[in-house]
Amino acid sequence: MASNAQIQWKIVKNDEKSNKLEVEHTEIPTPGEYEVLVKIHAVSLNFRDLMIVRGDYPFSLQLPVVPGSDGAGQVVAVGNKVTLWQKGDRVITLMNQSHLYGPVTPETASSGLGGGRDGTLRQYGTFNEQGLVRAPRNLSFAEASTLCCAGVTAWNALYGLKPVRSGQSVLVLGTGGVSLFALQFAKAAGATVIATTSSEVKAEALKNLGADHVINYALNHSWGQTAKDLTPAHQGVDNVIEVGGVRTLRESLKAVRIEGVISCIGSVSGGITDAENVPTVLDCWLNNCIARGVWVGSRAQMEDMVSVVEARDIHPIVDEKTFSIHEVKDAFEHCAQGSGFGKTVISLV
Numbered sequence: 001m002a003s004n005a006q007i008q009w010k011i012v013k014n015d016e017k018s019n020k021l022e023v024e025h026t027e028i029p030t031p032g033e034y035e036v037l038v039k040i041h042a043v044s045l046n047f048r049d050l051m052i053v054r055g056d057y058p059f060s061l062q063l064p065v066v067p068g069s070d071g072a073g074q075v076v077a078v079g080n081k082v083t084l085w086q087k088g089d090r091v092i093t094l095m096n097q098s099h100l101y102g103p104v105t106p107e108t109a110s111s112g113l114g115g116g117r118d119g120t121l122r123q124y125g126t127f128n129e130q131g132l133v134r135a136p137r138n139l140s141f142a143e144a145s146t147l148c149c150a151g152v153t154a155w156n157a158l159y160g161l162k163p164v165r166s167g168q169s170v171l172v173l174g175t176g177g178v179s180l181f182a183l184q185f186a187k188a189a190g191a192t193v194i195a196t197t198s199s200e201v202k203a204e205a206l207k208n209l210g211a212d213h214v215i216n217y218a219l220n221h222s223w224g225q226t227a228k229d230l231t232p233a234h235q236g237v238d239n240v241i242e243v244g245g246v247r248t249l250r251e252s253l254k255a256v257r258i259e260g261v262i263s264c265i266g267s268v269s270g271g272i273t274d275a276e277n278v279p280t281v282l283d284c285w286l287n288n289c290i291a292r293g294v295w296v297g298s299r300a301q302m303e304d305m306v307s308v309v310e311a312r313d314i315h316p317i318v319d320e321k322t323f324s325i326h327e328v329k330d331a332f333e334h335c336a337q338g339s340g341f342g343k344t345v346i347s348l349v
Helices: 047-054 145-160 177-188 200-209 223-229 249-255 281-287 299-311 325-337
Strands: 005-013 017-028 035-044 070-079 092-095 123-130 132-134 167-171 192-196 211-216 239-241 255-263 290-293 343-345
Touching: 005 177, 017 325, 035 092, 035 145, 047 325, 047 343, 070 145, 092 145, 123 132, 132 299, 145 177, 145 239, 145 299, 167 177, 167 249, 177 192, 177 200, 177 239, 177 299, 192 223, 192 290, 200 211, 211 223, 223 249, 249 255, 325 343
Parallel strands: 167 192, 167 239, 192 211, 239 255, 255 290
Antiparallel strands: 005 017, 035 070, 035 123, 035 343, 070 092, 092 132
16 A cells, blocks of 8 residues: 555445445545644444444435544644644544534534544544544543543533532433443532443443442333432432433433433434334423433533543543454444443554
8 A cells, every 4th residue: 555545434325224334545635724634543433333334324424424423643734724733732533523612503413524524434534623622641542532422422411401410310321332421420520320231240340430320121121210219319310311212211201300301312222213102292391301412512512521531530431342444344343232341442553
């Protein structure tokens, strides 16, 4: 391979029901006047990436596209009008490149890496200088790469509407990236954390991370009420990190307290089109709670998160099985199986 060439992966149309991953060799890009060229060291995968390959991603998507929203690397060149970065800086990518601060808008939502714009699964990438955030000094590239989607999503869920406070309670569903980050951030804030899993091995791992209570939802189908009963005076939890979707929302509604928040983040349990089982807006009225959709977070929120990650020396959970740039399909399969613990990371160096 020529010295000015790089390996990158692309998602291309396959058929009406799914897409496919392809590898290609291409030239290393040259940054524009407000752009930064980053040598990407590590990429982490999200459920969003799996949805795009499967063909059931419900948001803005332009194919073909380089997949991946999450990347950590080092600045190797800057455009002549760049003021925020210099060669050698360690950086992480902002998923929605145009979402700098404030609420998300249709415009900022369409600027997502790996969906509306080419993402991070390439050895070198150019990004607008505003589309990068300083990587935490206490983290490796692999750890830092996990913050860009799951990390800031968890941060937004806990701080974007009603900031979590010491003494409150948070319910996290499962052991995916968002849930693990929410557990760590909530504990750092002094909250009580109730977690769910179907694995006794993962239950022990959750306890080691600081979970105060762990419920096995495979054995306890009324885990929502159980979570509520674990709170003071059985009032319910202050914030539910709801990643399951259709098949978990009803139990989440049982768990949340009056004026509590259900942060709706995904639908990893599937059944997204199963309208019969989807709770309605009336359920929020009947439970006197807030159900809030969370679409990642802004650059400003990401900077706040990085400051706390450094100050509290928080280390993301990276799955023990990592992959090379030549094993991307294996990494996607591993992530899809959900058998690991923590974020699936691909090393590009």
